[in-house]
Amino acid sequence: MGRDWFGLDAFLPSERFVRDGAVLYLLKEVASTNDFLLGKGDAAVGRLCTWDGWGWTADARRDLAPVAAPKPGTVVVARRQTAGRGRQGRSWVDCGGLHLSVVIPSHRAYFSRGFSVWLGLMVVLSLREDFNVDARLKWPNDILCGDRKLGGILMERTGSGDRTAVVAGLGLNLTGGPADFPCGLMATATSLEHETDRLWRPATVSTAIINRVVGDLDRFESEGWEPWAEAMRCLDCLLGQEVSLERADETFTGRAVGIDAQGRLQLETDPDTAMVFSAGNVHLRARRQIPTDATREET
Numbered sequence: 001m002g003r004d005w006f007g008l009d010a011f012l013p014s015e016r017f018v019r020d021g022a023v024l025y026l027l028k029e030v031a032s033t034n035d036f037l038l039g040k041g042d043a044a045v046g047r048l049c050t051w052d053g054w055g056w057t058a059d060a061r062r063d064l065a066p067v068a069a070p071k072p073g074t075v076v077v078a079r080r081q082t083a084g085r086g087r088q089g090r091s092w093v094d095c096g097g098l099h100l101s102v103v104i105p106s107h108r109a110y111f112s113r114g115f116s117v118w119l120g121l122m123v124v125l126s127l128r129e130d131f132n133v134d135a136r137l138k139w140p141n142d143i144l145c146g147d148r149k150l151g152g153i154l155m156e157r158t159g160s161g162d163r164t165a166v167v168a169g170l171g172l173n174l175t176g177g178p179a180d181f182p183c184g185l186m187a188t189a190t191s192l193e194h195e196t197d198r199l200w201r202p203a204t205v206s207t208a209i210i211n212r213v214v215g216d217l218d219r220f221e222s223e224g225w226e227p228w229a230e231a232m233r234c235l236d237c238l239l240g241q242e243v244s245l246e247r248a249d250e251t252f253t254g255r256a257v258g259i260d261a262q263g264r265l266q267l268e269t270d271p272d273t274a275m276v277f278s279a280g281n282v283h284l285r286a287r288r289q290i291p292t293d294a295t296r297e298e299t
Contacts, residue, residue, distance in 0.1 A: 005079055007201030008049065008056050013073070014211045016105055022073035024049040024056065025064060031083040033076045033101035034169040038158055039066045044078070070158070070165055072105040075210075077202060081171075096175040097151070097191070098202045104166045105214060109221035113278075114263015116141050116155040118220055119168055119213060121228060123153065124235055126212040131205070133195045136237040139256075139265045139282060143172070144237055148190035170209065174200060225261045232259050238282065243267070247280040256282075 006026055013022060027036070027046035035041045043063045049056045067074060081099040109115060120141030127135040127143065127150075138144050141153040151172035158165050173191035181189050193199055219227060233239065238256040245252045245267060254269035264276040 005202070006077060007203035008058060009203075010201055010207065011056065011203035012207050013051075014214050017073050017210060017214050018051045019073075022051040022075070023071070024051075025067070025074075025076045026058070027064070027076065027078040029080040029082060030076070030078040030099075031081070032169075033078050033081060033099050034154060034156060034167055036066045036078075037070050037074065037076045037101045037103065037167050038156065039068050039070075041066055046078075070103045070167065072103050072165070074103045075206075076101045077206065096180070097171060097173040098205055099171060100202075100206055101167055101169040102210060104168055105217070106165075107217045107221060109217045112221065112224065114225065114259075114261075115166075115220075116153065117259060117263035118225070118228070119155060120153050121232055121235065122213045122216060123151070123170065123172075123209055125231065126209045127192075128235075130208040130212075131192065131196060131200070133192065136235045137232070138237050139259060140263070140279070145190050145195050147188070148178075149173075149188055150190050150192065150195070168213075172205065174202065174205065225259075225263070229261075238265070238284070242285040244283050244285055245277055245280040246283075247277065252277075252280075253285065 008026070011024070025036070025046055025048060027044045030036050030044045031041050036044065043065050045061060046064050047058045047061055048064060049058045067076070078099040117140050120137050120143065123143055124135045124137045127133040133150070134145055135150060136144050142149060143151040151170060154169040156167045156169070158167060173189060175193045176191050177194040178186045178189070192205070225232070236259055239258055241256050243254070243256050245265070252267060252269060252275065254267045254275075257266045257268045257274065260266055260276060262278070264278045265280070265282065267275050267277060269275055
């Protein structure tokens with residue numbers, strides 16, 4: 001793969017993440033990082049990196065088979081992704097970004113309702129606090145800056161019972177600006193470089209986000225949404241907006257009035273009726289001004 005495009009020395013996951021023996025796959029190109037981590041698809045050229053307690057050791061570049069039995073702490077990062085996907089099978093176009101999938105360390109937190117929404121909020125908080133980006137969450141787990149999409153999350157489970165593993169895939173645009181994106185995304189996408197006027201190594205971004213998630217798992221499992229309720233209210237870019245929500249063959253319209261304690265979208269369809277949704281595609285109908293002085297609640 002030539003030079004170290006990832007920045008391996010800067011990838012420093014927390015002790016909890018690496019204690020079971022973290023493994024990192026750095027791939028030149030793959031169809032989907034999530035699929036590769038779930039044992040699907042073709043082999044990919046890359047390096048297998050292992051953590052020995054002192055740092056990372058990278059094997060020679062070779063063909064690597066998809067992961068047959070993903071263990072907690074396993075990470076796949078690809079320089080290019082040719083068939084990335086988002087929720088409900090929608091495609092994710094590679095605009096020069098971070099393509100990362102990770103097996104989240106075993107924890108009861110992932111059985112909590114709304115866990116995928118909470119993951120999205122953790123990414124948003126990391127981007128705001130570690131990279132000074134005005135990121136916000138579009139339910140359930142798209143990351144926006146203003147009206148432009150910066151990234152998104154796809155969460156999938158494999159196995160059952162005590163052998164359940166949660167794979168979280170993150171697609172985040174790191175480089176370029178609107179003029180550099182494919183024609184269909186020029187008006188709707190942005191990147192970390194564009195928002196900060198600085199290039200960031202994938203390892204630096206990966207470390208900050210992974211450590212944020214892993215560090216707060218215990219609190220989320222024990223306290224639920226409460227510690228993040230105010231942050232969610234401030235950073236929910238749908239709050240107070242007129243939206244339409246598509247679910248199966250039905251479309252619902254109304255005003256988004258927040259995210260409940262189970263991570264569900266609350267939609268006021270008329271002054272006397274409020275509905276909650278755990279899934280669906282949301283589109284803004286008429287945008288209202290979002291306060292610019294919202295900050296994260298200190299926890």
